[in-house]
Amino acid sequence: MGRMSRSELNAEIARLKKRIAELENDIAELDSRARETETETETETETETELGLEEYVRYGRQMLVPEIGKPGQLALKKTKVLVVGAGGLGCPALTYLSGAGFGTIGIVDDDTVSLSNLPRQTLYSTSSIGMLKVDVAVEVLRSRNENVKYVCYPVAVRPDNVFDIVRQYDIVLDCTDTAMTRYLLGDATRLLSKPLISASALRTEAQLMVLNVGPDGPCYRCLFPNPPQHVDACSDAGIIGPVVAVAGTLQALEAIKVASGQIPTSQQQTMTLFSGIYGRAWRSVRIRGWQKTCIVCGDRATVSECDITSGKYDYSGLCGIPDGYPDIDASHSISVKELERRIKSPHVLLDVRDRTQYGICNLPGSINVPLSELLGYDNPDPAALSRIVDQVKAEAVPLFVICRFGNDSRTAVQLLRSSYQIGSAFDVTGGLDMWTEHVDSRFPRY
Amino acid sequence: MAVSLTVEFSGGLEALFNNSRSINLSLASRDGSDSPTIADLVVRLCEKVMTSKRRELFVIDGYHVRPGILVLINDADWELEGEEEYVIQQGDQILFASTLHGG
Numbered sequence: 001m002g003r004m005s006r007s008e009l010n011a012e013i014a015r016l017k018k019r020i021a022e023l024e025n026d027i028a029e030l031d032s033r034a035r036e037t038e039t040e041t042e043t044e045t046e047t048e049t050e051l052g053l054e055e056y057v058r059y060g061r062q063m064l065v066p067e068i069g070k071p072g073q074l075a076l077k078k079t080k081v082l083v084v085g086a087g088g089l090g091c092p093a094l095t096y097l098s099g100a101g102f103g104t105i106g107i108v109d110d111d112t113v114s115l116s117n118l119p120r121q122t123l124y125s126t127s128s129i130g131m132l133k134v135d136v137a138v139e140v141l142r143s144r145n146e147n148v149k150y151v152c153y154p155v156a157v158r159p160d161n162v163f164d165i166v167r168q169y170d171i172v173l174d175c176t177d178t179a180m181t182r183y184l185l186g187d188a189t190r191l192l193s194k195p196l197i198s199a200s201a202l203r204t205e206a207q208l209m210v211l212n213v214g215p216d217g218p219c220y221r222c223l224f225p226n227p228p229q230h231v232d233a234c235s236d237a238g239i240i241g242p243v244v245a246v247a248g249t250l251q252a253l254e255a256i257k258v259a260s261g262q263i264p265t266s267q268q269q270t271m272t273l274f275s276g277i278y279g280r281a282w283r284s285v286r287i288r289g290w291q292k293t294c295i296v297c298g299d300r301a302t303v304s305e306c307d308i309t310s311g312k313y314d315y316s317g318l319c320g321i322p323d324g325y326p327d328i329d330a331s332h333s334i335s336v337k338e339l340e341r342r343i344k345s346p347h348v349l350l351d352v353r354d355r356t357q358y359g360i361c362n363l364p365g366s367i368n369v370p371l372s373e374l375l376g377y378d379n380p381d382p383a384a385l386s387r388i389v390d391q392v393k394a395e396a397v398p399l400f401v402i403c404r405f406g407n408d409s410r411t412a413v414q415l416l417r418s419s420y421q422i423g424s425a426f427d428v429t430g431g432l433d434m435w436t437e438h439v440d441s442r443f444p445r446y
Numbered sequence: 447m448a449v450s451l452t453v454e455f456s457g458g459l460e461a462l463f464n465n466s467r468s469i470n471l472s473l474a475s476r477d478g479s480d481s482p483t484i485a486d487l488v489v490r491l492c493e494k495v496m497t498s499k500r501r502e503l504f505v506i507d508g509y510h511v512r513p514g515i516l517v518l519i520n521d522a523d524w525e526l527e528g529e530e531e532y533v534i535q536q537g538d539q540i541l542f543a544s545t546l547h548g549g
Binding site: 085087088089090174175176177178179182199200201202203205206207224225226227228229232233234237239244247248271273275278279283284285286287288372375376377378 | 454456457458461462467468497498499500512513514516518521522523525526541543544545546547548549
């Protein structure tokens with residue numbers, strides 16, 4: 001065969017890629033058909049009121065525990081549980097829900113697997129990167145326990161779909177990571193009277209609650225009537241894998257307790273706080289019960305299913321509104337390419353990320369003053385800032401301001417120009433992320 | 447009359463208090479007549495203890511603890527104890543915990 005030109009090679013590669021995609025599609029179709037058949041056979045031959053011989057062996061250790069026993073195992077088999085979010089909480093929760101033998105497990109997540117998920121999202125491996133989380137999760141879970149019926153929802157929960165999904169389940173686990181979704185799921189599960197097992201984690205701490213249970217049990221909204229305006233996410237504030245895994249694992253335990261009717265009354269209004277490093281590791285605190293003033297389930301509730309699905313009740317502006325960043329005039333901004341050129345001449349390079357992030361990686365010669373200190377929020381060190389201001393003014397050099405993604409640096413540039421009259425302050429557009437993209441691919445992203 | 451109590455911060459609130467997660471305080475009521483309440487404590491924390499200038503991350507509308515912060519009095523939701531009006535007892539343990547949303 002003669003040597004092919006570059007463009008011919010590329011065309012051949014593209015053709016083969018397309019063919020691979022077609023074949024993969026065929027396999028997926030075969031699989032899903034096989035799955036349907038499996039499910040049908042199962043329903044025909046096994047009723048939910050009996051266990052197969054394989055199940056006696058599989059769940060034996062769990063059934064030996066008196067609180068579960070055979071009635072508990074059959075109760076799990078009859079229960080349909082929905083896991084919303086297949087991330088740091090969802091992975092351990094799903095692992096144990098599937099292992100425990102719930103009858104049906106629904107998984108909602110529209111995200112794909114990324115490298116930064118792998119340290120704590122243990123259902124995924126390096127080869128899953130780029131694939132839909134729900135697809136990988138179901139494949140792994142099915143390989144561990146085929147008795148469970150798995151249902152995938154590769155979507156985000158939204159006001160217009162949450163009721164249709166939640167309605168089909170008996171218990172819901174909130175394994176999501178944003179305040180808005182937590183309120184939406186909290187409201188929908190309350191309106192449909194479904195127990196909600198809610199967990200969350202950040203940095204070194206985790207929290208867990210069982211909501212919508214018992215005669216006086218509160219809903220999420222009873223506990224937190226007003227959404228917070230400022231919320232930290234794991235991608236910014238960080239998370240330690242085992243901390244979030246503790247919370248996700250406990251969610252699975254609570255689901256087992258709810259399904260098998262084993263929640264002691266004393267636990268119906270408690271919240272569990274876990275601290276991975278500081279102070280008391282575990283606290284079980286008494287929380288308020290049902291609130292008659294609750295807008296979702298109170299005496300004069302004002303939010304209904306229809307209000308939510310129709311969008312009449314608006315969640316979008318509800319909570320976690322990101323801090324606004326100022327627009328910086330184009331003449332006060334430079335690109336990372338320009339920065340690369342201009343740092344060869346005298347200058348000051350100011351990095352406004354927090355100290356922990358600066359400690360992860362930084363550009364040689366840069367000075368770190370976190371934005372919170374520039375703004376005077378936290379333990380301001382006026383000396384550090386005034387040294388920079390003095391140097392920039394005395395030497396008449398440009399001041400380049402950089403951060404992780406180019407947001408905080410805009411706030412900093414605006415401040416430096418307006419409050420400190422530094423006319424030579426420039427925002428580095430796109431921050432260190434763009435530096436890696438366009439200048440130095442060896443500079444770490446995190 | 448002054449009482450001694452322990453105040454704890456978690457869920458990120460410690461960042462507003464010089465990263466202290468637990469402090470011991472001796473507290474008298476502002477008017478000196480009654481025993482101090484949680485409202486007195488919140489004012490004291492804002493005026494004397496907080497090191498950050500971002501007071502709005504702790505209180506709103508004056509000295510009212512902002513939404514999203516759980517106040518636990520000896521491991522019980524303050525709603526069960528009278529919220530701001532609760533009269534602090536000698537040796538009480540008050541936890542201010544920001545609710546988390548990560549996962």
